Amino acid sequence: MSTLHDLISTEPSVVTAGVELFDDALAAQAVATHRVEWRPPLDGTDEDLARVMGDERRAAANARAIERMLAASAELVDVRPAREVLGLQPGEFLHAGPPLSWYRASGPMRGALIGAMLFEGLADTPDDAEAKLAAGDGIALQPCHDRGGVGPMAGLVSPSMWMFELRDETHGQTSWCTLNEGLGKVLRYGAYAPEVIDRLRWMGEVLGPVLQTAVRQRGSIDIKGIISQMVQMGDEGHNRNRAGTLMFLRELMPDLIDSGAPSSRVSEVARFIGGNDHFFLNLVMPAGKLQSAAASGIAGSSVVTVMARNGTDFGIQVSGTGGQWFTGPANTPDGLFLGSFGPDDANPDIGDSTICETMGIGGFAMASAPAIVRFVGGTVPDALYTSQLMYEITLGENPAYAYPILEFRGAPTGIDVTRVVRTGILPQINTGMAGKVAGTGQVGAGLVKPPVECFTSALSALAAQSPLPS
Incomplete structure (x- = not known):
């Protein structure tokens, strides 16, 4: 004393x-x-907070959610077309974020849908595609998350697109994501020029089949293990994936060479992956989905299992409320712009890649990736402060994703709705920015936070499900 x-x-x-x-x-x-x-605490939340925090199930439910998240594995087991993985039929499209209709879709989402129509041969021109999408005949839209997967930016998935398929052997679940196209004018940013469609066709004819042969020959690749290493090598897994991409290429290269594909095709594939620092993002994302999905559906748990945006709305899902979406208007990122683009060119936040922050990396891991501030803005002290702040709204730490700069402290994991509402601290996200006009492509990268109403409405739903005090 x-x-x-x-x-x-x-x-x-x-x-x-x-x-x-x-x-x-x-x-x-x-x-x-x-x-x-x-x-x-946020205004008007006292009663709901008291009800949820007084739920006798909550402590055990949250402990179970965190335990399951930390135990989740993620192995790449196959590469297949979406029609095989998900049974998608012509006219069926999956998209990023919460549910959306054509009439509420933002410019980049509309651009991606137009491009997917052209790629699938369902329209001859952009105008033709737009007219058919507006009419809606034979067109079905559904969130990627509602089918157990994720999609970057617009997140568009059509039947002919090839996909990574990952499996969590610990909990017996699978997840998926499309192959990464690279940066600039790409479909996921809403571009649909002829070169965008040509690249997608090359990915279907060359990249996908060559990767499939190599992965099947290998058996599986430990994606969680690569993420663990990349976080200690300066990647945060959302906007910086350079180390992860190169480690993945190193793992797969012998199998690419032994795949039996012509050497010219193997070199095409190796050159494409090696020249695309974001290629590994599309493997990080389904690994994150597997981790968060392991915590879903636990009665009484206030752990966030999904954060996603569609360019119009930002939505979250919470363990204790299953697949119910809680939404608010998507905010526009604040950051750095490419070329002559500026704030007026940026669309509100879009994409399922916020699964990275949901799993405890991305914007949460900027302390471990200080170079990211040169891409998204801010300073190195800002990055350190942000990562430390995220421990205030999470329930656990993931030792698999340890931050060297913080004495190898595990990544802040398991965003808790009650902690967000009690502190007013919102999850920090770093992200790319799509042009708000369909067909523009990427205009920059920056920082953004979810709208508060996602968390307050989720808290109200949890309160309604909480037993009354005896």
Whole structure:
């Protein structure tokens, strides 16, 4: 126990909360401080918070959710067309984010749908594709998440697109994602020029089949293991995947060479993967889906299992409420722009790639990837502070994704709805930005946060399901 003598004979250490002025003033006088990020609960949530936090099931349910998330594995087991993986038929399309209709779709989502129509041969021109999509005859749209998968940016999946198929052997679940097209003018950013369609056809004719042969020959590849290594090598898994891509290529190269494909095709595939730093993102994402899916459907749990956006809405799902979507208007990222593009060119947030933050990396892991600030904006101290702040809204730490700069502390994992509402701290996301006009493509990259109403509405739903106190 400290005595009065201890208090006056040792250097003071002050805990500060609230406005930054007090902390800054002490720091200017060389006084050691421990800043606590405290804010009052969000307005109008007291009753729901009390109901959910008083639920006797909650502690055990959340502990089980975190245990299942940390135990999830992720192995690449196959590469197949979507028509085989999901049974998609002509006119059926999957998209990123919560449910959406053509009439509510943003520019990049419409552009991606137009491109998918052209790619599938369901329309001859962009105008023809747009007219058919607007009419809706024979067209069906469904979120990727509702089929157990994920899609970057617009997230468009059509029957002929090839997909990575990953499996969590621990819990017996599978997930999937399309193959990454690269950067710039690509379908996932809403571009549909002839070169975009030509690249998709090459991916279907060359990239997919060659990868399929190599992966089947290999048997499986431990994607979670590669993610673990890349986080310690300067990648955060969302907007920086350079180390992950090269490690994946190293793992698969012998099997590519032994695949029996002509050497010219093997070199095409190796050159495409090696020249596309984001190729591995489309493997990180289904690994994240497997991790979060392992925690879904646990009664009483307030753990977030999905964060996703469709360019119009941002939506989340929570373990204790199953597949129910809680949505709010998608915010527009703030960051750095390519070429002559500026803020007026950017579409609101879009894509399922926020599964990275849901699993505890991406924007949560910027402390481990300080170089990312040169791509999305901010500073290195900002990156360190952000990662440390995310521990305030999560329930566990994932030792598989350890941050060297934080003494190998595990990634903050298991976003808790009640912690978000109690603190007012929203999950930090780093992301690419799509042009808001259909056909533009990527215009930049930046930082963004979800709308508050996703979490307050999820809290209300949890409260409605919580037993009344006895």
